[in-house]
Amino acid sequence: METETIRVDREHLAPEDLKKAATIIRKGGLVAFPTETVYGLGGDAFDPTASKRIYAAKGRPSDNPLIVHIADISELTRVARDIPQVAYDLAEKFWPGPLTMILNKREDLPRETTGGLNTVAVRMPSDPVAAMLIREAGVPIAAPSANLSGRPSTTCAQHVIEDLSGRIDMIIDAGASKIGLESTIVDLTCEPALILRPGFITKEMLETLIPDIGFDRAVSGKPGDEKAPPKAPGMKYRHYAPKGELVIYSGNRQAVKERILAEAEKSLREGRKTGLLVFKEEEASFREKFGDKVTIKTLGSRDNEEEIASVLFARLREFDDEGSEKIFSEALSDGGLGSAIMNRLMKAAGYHIEQV
Numbered sequence: 001m002e003t004e005t006i007r008v009d010r011e012h013l014a015p016e017d018l019k020k021a022a023t024i025i026r027k028g029g030l031v032a033f034p035t036e037t038v039y040g041l042g043g044d045a046f047d048p049t050a051s052k053r054i055y056a057a058k059g060r061p062s063d064n065p066l067i068v069h070i071a072d073i074s075e076l077t078r079v080a081r082d083i084p085q086v087a088y089d090l091a092e093k094f095w096p097g098p099l100t101m102i103l104n105k106r107e108d109l110p111r112e113t114t115g116g117l118n119t120v121a122v123r124m125p126s127d128p129v130a131a132m133l134i135r136e137a138g139v140p141i142a143a144p145s146a147n148l149s150g151r152p153s154t155t156c157a158q159h160v161i162e163d164l165s166g167r168i169d170m171i172i173d174a175g176a177s178k179i180g181l182e183s184t185i186v187d188l189t190c191e192p193a194l195i196l197r198p199g200f201i202t203k204e205m206l207e208t209l210i211p212d213i214g215f216d217r218a219v220s221g222k223p224g225d226e227k228a229p230p231k232a233p234g235m236k237y238r239h240y241a242p243k244g245e246l247v248i249y250s251g252n253r254q255a256v257k258e259r260i261l262a263e264a265e266k267s268l269r270e271g272r273k274t275g276l277l278v279f280k281e282e283e284a285s286f287r288e289k290f291g292d293k294v295t296i297k298t299l300g301s302r303d304n305e306e307e308i309a310s311v312l313f314a315r316l317r318e319f320d321d322e323g324s325e326k327i328f329s330e331a332l333s334d335g336g337l338g339s340a341i342m343n344r345l346m347k348a349a350g351y352h353i354e355q356v
């Protein structure tokens with residue numbers, strides 16, 4: 001299949017720019033499009049064949065449900081039923097934006113879209129390209145992240161091309177996604193409500209409306225460790241994994257730095273292609289130490305979590321391009337956006353974290 005890539009300008013967007021993409025969606029085809037979190041791989045949420053095509057293009061297990069994207073709060077009732085008041089309160093406060101809600105699904109929404117579940121994940125993205133595409137298509141758009149299953153989510157069109165070129169109909173290139181981490185997922189079908197995946201909308205922000213909100217056990221635990229399976233089926237799969245082995249070190253900052261230096265030297269002695277994922281504050285001293293013997297990728301300043309979030313997936317992909325076999329990284333403190341960043345980093349490391 002030939003994949004067409006079109007470029008659009010977020011700031012000067014006209015409905016005509018997205019006519020062809022909307023037509024593809026309406027006819028059951030697949031279009032990768034930008035959202036403020038990551039790029040999505042979209043199809044008509046009411047077309048079971050389109051949903052099956054999404055799973056096939058990503059190589060994703062079909063029991064892992066898709067997120068349904070809408071362009072207006074009024075469209076919630078097209079996909080969900082028995083919607084609690086708190087859903088409207090959350091929508092009022094955080095939509096359009098990086099928050100996904102799990103609600104009971106409407107009978108006519110195909111089970112292919114929800115991975116066989118009776119619930120549906122719904123989100124209203126704030127990226128103007130995503131919003132206009134949904135409006136032009138005239139249907140809610142089912143879209144997982146636009147990456148091959150197991151690879152980091154895509155935050156720019158180039159990454160989508162790497163993963164999905166030849167497998168989908170169209171890619172809409174509007175530059176980098178602003179946030180860089182996938183949306184926060186909140187399950188509103190249980191009591192108390194639970195965060196199934198941390199994201200840019202933090203637990204602290206959600207507590208303003210749901211004081212007793214908690215984290216699903218799968219958020220902090222290693223898959224397989226907990227007695228109950230994770231509530232978001234996607235959280236049970238190994239994700240975001242670079243091809244090399246990533247190890248995270250946590251503890252006193254100076255001690256962590258010394259440990260990473262020692263581990264990197266050992267890895268080099270063993271003849272391995274070695275990589276370091278570091279904060280801006282440490283970059284110069286690591287470069288001074290290793291020169292170009294080690295691949296050093298910088299996440300941005302430790303104090304700027306928004307910057308770290310926006311570059312994390314791109315950096316993880318770059319280690320693959322370099323063929324890194326061993327990668328060492330420092331942990332970030334938990335809480336706020338740090339929780340979401342650490343959640344993704346831990347998955348990338350296959351939960352290999354060592355206390356120093």
Ligand code: TXA
Nearest residue numbers: 037040065119120121144145182183231232233234235
């Ligand atoms: O930011 C995002 O959410 C991006 C953009 C494209 O919107 N989408 C995204 O989709 O990250 P995906 O498919 O890569 O991740 C969706 C997650 C999966 O872990 C899936 O298991 C979970 O949401 N999920 C979807 N529907 C669910 C449901 N009904 N119940 C529980 N978890 C659900």
Ligand code: MG
Nearest residue numbers: 144145146153
């Ligand atoms: Mg994904």
